[in-house]
Amino acid sequence: MTELDGTLTDLARLRSVGEPIVSLYLDVRWADEQQRERVRLFVQERVRQTLAHYPPGTPDRPALDRTLQRVLAHVGQLTTQASQAEKDGFALFACEGLGLWQPMLFRRPFAPELCTDAIPHLTQLARLADDLEPAIVVVPNQAGADLYEVRLGELAAESSLRGFVPRRDRDRFNPGAARPGQRFERQEKDGRHEEAFVQRNRRAAAAEVELRLARTPGAHLVLVGTAQNVAAFERELPERARARVIARLPRPREWEGAGGARRDGVVAGASGAVAEHERAAERRIVDGLVGEALRGGLGVVGPEDVVQAVNEGRVHRLVLEEDFQRAGWQCDRCTALGATRGADLCPYCGGDLHTVQQLGEALVARTLAGGGAVEVVAHANRLHGYRGVGAFLRQTAPTGLRGASPPWPTAPGASQP
Ligand SMILES: [Zn+2]
Missing domain, CATH: 3.30.1330.30 (Ribosomal protein L30/S12)
Structure with missing residues (x-):
């Protein structure tokens, strides 16, 4: 389940009895004028071919013509703008008679397609929704965890859960710790004391992650950090949340950077894990389906x-x-x-x-x-x-x-x- 589920269902229920519904998919990654021109030419050519099926005088032609001219204008505008930041794919569904005009930009490119039909063509959009399932990325630490929510291949939210962690150093100069033996005991005690706080923070972070998983059905969990930190955090998760962990990754170096580089790293890490999970899931689904049908x-x-x-x-x-x-x-x-x-x-x-x-x-x-x-x-x-x-x-x-x-x-x- 993704952000797109409602959109997909709404679009799937549309059916035009008059002029057809226009579905347009584009790859909008353009680095130079030549690539922009290729996109414009593709749309112009498909519009020309489409209208050729509706000779002047055909009842549906005027409305379809207006919709297609609007599509051309929109694409013209899109290609004159600087490349949309982090947007690689464009989808549009339009039909004047239905009052439908729904342009959408995504992080992933589409195969170019412009078609007209009584129904919107949704296969490419359904595939995107299905390949870019949401993921919650958790980076556990002593104070709690950093959380990132990646939806449709984009960073949708990030937050830091920070609980209290006592500092050992501060207490170490306590006069009560003067005798050597006592000092050792004191350190041991501080260690246990600190571990209790870390444990409490970990539990709070795990509870928050569980809450977010419940809010995002179908979301996967990606845990990032040292094997030890990740394992300790995972132990605090209830079984049903643990079942949604699809990857445990070491923390990549670029994540230590601030802002953009770290966010890109999070998105890339999560998207890679989701894509790999999806490929394996596809094989299991096909095997399961064929098995089910055969018996x-x-x-x-x-x-x-x-x-x-x-x-x-x-x-x-x-x-x-x-x-x-x-x-x-x-x-x-x-x-x-x-x-x-x-x-x-x-x-x-x-x-x-x-x-x-x-x-x-x-x-x-x-x-x-x-x-x-x-x-x-x-x-x-x-x-x-x-x-x-x-x-x-x-x-x-x-x-x-x-x-x-x-x-x-x-x-x-x-x-x-
Ligand atoms: Zn029939």
Whole structure:
């Protein structure tokens, strides 16, 4: 779960019956005029190609034309500005008829894409949300801990938890510590005394971290420091918080610097740990999904079975390969989706069908709109063998035995919002 979840769900519920929704993704890392020009040309060319599909006189053309001109103006302005500090990717969703104009900048670049469709194209945005899961970075110390919250690849908050630590030196000149033996005892006592404070500070920091984890569902924990400090801090965490630790890192030297260098170091350290965790998680997810599907559990693989599950509103988590490319159809009457080629009429309701060029985008939007999650995974042989798509299913209601229901439910679109 990330900051983007609400945005993704809201966008996924949009559907335009009039002029199409424009989805635009750009890589806005430009070092010179040539790169800016390339971005401008890409958008101009895609706008020209898009409008070519709407000859003058087509009912939706005037509104679409106005939206696209606004997009061109916005991109023109974006490319004349100095490079946005720490912003590498730009996404925009626009449709005049829906009153939609949503530009967004992110820390990670997108593959350039401008398309028009009845639905917004959300795969790239869903992938970003899923790859840049939030992380809480904890650097424990004697007084407590330094905390950093990294969201969508950016430092969102930083704070220092500081408790009291007594200074040993101050007490050492105490006249009571004059005799040699007593002095040794005194040091021992000071040591225990200090350790008690350090322990208390550690507990307070652990409690604060637990609170923040509860506030940020899906956030990972990254612990930074010496093995000893990290282990001592980790012992204070309850089991459920410890389960969210994805990395234990030594403190990099650049973190000792002040301000910008340290913040960049924190973001880089957290992003690296999250990316590595995500790659491993993707493999586990695909293995788990294929295993579940093969033993007839709560998982399906392959476009036909996934489309059916989406139509029935049963997808809990869609798993899609990043390069999934496939056309399908959608029913004009009941909005059911289909993956089969050459179908004439809707097998659910007998309605007319129209072609959906990017079935993947339709599956992503339908899943998100229904409250499901989307996991976009790197191209991997395991899922590719099932044509790049699968889905974990919701637990079916105890009364609705799987397999006992008719092959086509009467209104597949009915369970969709
Ligand atoms: Zn239908």
